[in-house]
Amino acid sequence: MSKRYIHYLFDSREGGERGHSLLELMVVIALISMMLLIGAPQIQAQFYERKLEHAARQFIYHAQFARQRALYGGHDMLLKPIVANDDEANWKLGWQVEGIGANDSTVIVAQYFLPTNITIQSKGFVDPHSGQSQIRFNPAGAAKSKHGGFIANRLIFAHTKNTDLKRHVILAANGRWRICNPNSSFHRKELNC
Template identity: 40%
Template sequence: MKKPAQLLALIGVKYLNKQSGCQCGSTLLELMAVVLIIAITVTMSTPLLQEQIAAREIDTIARRFIAHAHFARGQALHIGQPVQMTPVNGGTWEAGWVVQSGCVDRRVNNNCQAKNWFSQANIEPVYFKGGGKQFTDLHSGRRGILFNPAGAAKTAQGGFVANRLILGHQQAPHLERQMILGSGGRWRICDPSRDAKRCH
């Protein structure tokens, strides 16, 4: 009894022998049709694939940002001192951010040394819509989130923060994720295209 692989090879040889005697031109047309179908399928699916990749990148940055904010809040509760999360070098959030304690108010001690736990580098092509100005201290003009020893998110002047940051993507401007911070320091991620009510 022949093995399945031998049977397939035998059938293939018989098929080729039968085709060699046939003078038909449909093979090239069939090949071109298959290539055309593949090209159309790839063209149609590429934007969807790019959108899925962009959505995943936004979600990754949103979860990372919130994880770092939770860490900052946890450290403030643990050490009993204010901990802040600020853009790197006082720039914009897109440049990255750093979680640090000490030197929260340099007007008190300008020579103090901040303790940095970790930082996030540049997040492009993800960006903060509106420049992430929502967490800007009105008095100093500096961006950042300060967690006091009780774990509450506050401004440098002592006011409670209850706001949101909105993430977008350069390759898919219609996509966004809202990171909403409550006054107690708790976060939630909201996708307005799926759950508009939860975003308010």
Template identity: 40%
Template sequence: MNKDHHLESGASLLELMAVVLILAISATITMPLLQEQIAIREIESVARRFIAYAQFARQQALHLGEPVKIEPISNRSWEDGWSINSSCIGRSPKSTCVDKTWILHGKTDPIFFKGGARHFIDPHTSKIGILFNAAGAAKTAQGGFVANRLILGHQRVSGLERQLILGSGGRWRICDPTRDAKRCH
């Protein structure tokens, strides 16, 4: 074998630096998209969880034949978490109804409820929450129908929003105002 002829194997330092530069550029481009996708998953997870709990509250009202309420734990904001309680509303003091709490759900960081506690306020009592009567309808303490929405935002992605809309038939839907502008209003 000739001394002048040898096999080259591996990559030069310049080639290696070019590959690292390409990887760094592609990571820089894709990282914000990845963070946005993670934020979308987080906000939709909280939205689905809240709707599942509200549906559970409604099912308990139907099953027990008495009012059940989903309400913020702190009575100031849904962000601090919520609970589902049988409320014994409209019962006489001699009644055997016992207040019961089924579920406590904690803080929703980094998701926040836009408008804090303005959503689902009973106009007669000024209390926050959704009361399902024995027939499973969302009603105020005075019997008026409740149809409203909760608007979720994300702390890391400022423009991200999902609306949880309770319709007149008691049906919930999650709305993305950037895609479904007509359905959200």
């Protein structure tokens, strides 16, 4: 290699300037900042939506778990709100799965505490005879009240930081669970959300 070629590779002054000016650097930083400012709320909204969807899916998971335990265990299982300090049972803290044993004693099998900023806005699944919020799965796997009536209802999950985000968790008369987004035009019209 020639001495001149090596000198050209290492010397930034020959063959024109290779660096960038401070103004060009500031323009690039300003463009990146604007893109972050525009994109950050959308990313945050997606994070809120995933957190809400996860909580709703956990409810369905625990309901299916309670139903399976009732089917295979041959005894009633309850899915009911967590109650603290003699509060009214209204799902605001979360829920628990309880097994019903001899002498109607209950054993907590699983619990789920709602994440921060996730609330349940309805008092669904109230047993008409006892007035308690709960879902009772009998050994046949059906969601019934203590006196045999079918419980079909919904809970409305919401995010406190974005009030437009909601998910309805619905138990249909056929025993199937589904999650419905009331802001989706498809869900409102087709699935009676």
